[in-house]
Amino acid sequence: MTDAPEFTDAALEKGRVLCAGPVSFVLGAADLHQLPESNRPEVAFAGRSNVGKSSLLNALLNRNGLARASAEPGRTRELNYFDLGEGKMWLVDLPGFGYAKVSRTQVEKWTKLTRKYLRGRVNLRRIFLLIDSRRGLMPPDLEMMQMLDTVAVTYQIVLTKADKVKMSEVEAVRAEIQVALKTHPAAHPIVRMTSAEKGMGLPELRAEIGMLAEV
Ligand SMILES: Nc1nc2c(ncn2[C@@H]2O[C@H](COP(=O)(O)OP(=O)(O)O)[C@@H](O)[C@H]2O)c(=O)[nH]1
Numbered sequence: 016m017t018d019a020p021e022f023t024d025a026a027l028e029k030g031r032v033l034c035a036g037p038v039s040f041v042l043g044a045a046d047l048h049q050l051p052e053s054n055r056p057e058v059a060f061a062g063r064s065n066v067g068k069s070s071l072l073n074a075l076l077n078r079n080g081l082a083r084a085s086a087e088p089g090r091t092r093e094l095n096y097f098d099l100g101e102g103k104m105w106l107v108d109l110p111g112f113g114y115a116k117v118s119r120t121q122v123e124k125w126t127k128l129t130r131k132y133l134r135g136r137v138n139l140r141r142i143f144l145l146i147d148s149r150r151g152l153m154p155p156d157l158e159m160m161q162m163l164d165t166v167a168v169t170y171q172i173v174l175t176k177a178d179k180v181k182m183s184e185v186e187a188v189r190a191e192i193q194v195a196l197k198t199h200p201a202a203h204p205i206v207r208m209t210s211a212e213k214g215m216g217l218p219e220l221r222a223e224i225g226m227l228a229e230v
């Protein structure tokens with residue numbers, strides 16, 4: 016069914032332990048000057064507003080309300096920093112993009128901030144780019160991918176809300192994306208499928224994070 020290599024039990028366990036351990040919200044930064052020092056491995060989560068980013072973060076870390084599941088899409092305009100494992104890793108919730116009601120000025124502000132962020136973090140290991148299983152890649156996702164290719168920051172596609180569609184449909188979306196990724200130099204070749212609701216794919220995503228936490 017899947018061409019993704021299996022994780023070893025040790026890798027799954029490492030990810031589980033890391034994500035079940037201490038995690039704390041550090042700050043929400045609207046400006047890059049506010050960011051903590053890039054002194055440890057860092058991973059960031061990006062995606063269109065309403066893609067299920069807050070839900071996935073809460074599910075991954077097993078803590079409700081850690082990343083506020085915002086009722087108002089497009090509200091979060093900050094880079095939210097979490098300290099994972101008391102100094103082991105920075106986990107970043109990037110502001111959502113592609114929200115229809117946002118003005119052009121705000122889009123430009125977001126683009127500038129994001130590009131600067133991506134260029135400025137020396138220990139940024141990977142961006143998890145969340146894509147709704149029901150929709151696949153949309154124009155704003157492709158724009159984000161292009162930006163990531165340009166700045167050469169590795170990104171991995173994570174399908175969200177996989178419980179909302181038939182497994183055969185999720186597999187089809189995934190296969191289609193994996194083909195599209197071949198022309199994106201900074202893309203990680205493996206697409207992960209998740210459901211925050213059902214817990215699907217979470218152990219594997221935790222294992223990815225655990226591997227990236229290694230210095
Ligand atoms: N069925 C289902 N719904 C989800 C899942 N993840 C998120 N949602 C719903 O999708 C909506 C947006 O989720 P949220 O996490 O706030 O998205 P964000 O804007 O990307 O942070 C909410 O109504 C969630 O309940 C999932 O795995 N399965």
Ligand SMILES: [Mg+2]
Binds near residue numbers: 068083084091
């Ligand atoms: Mg959110």
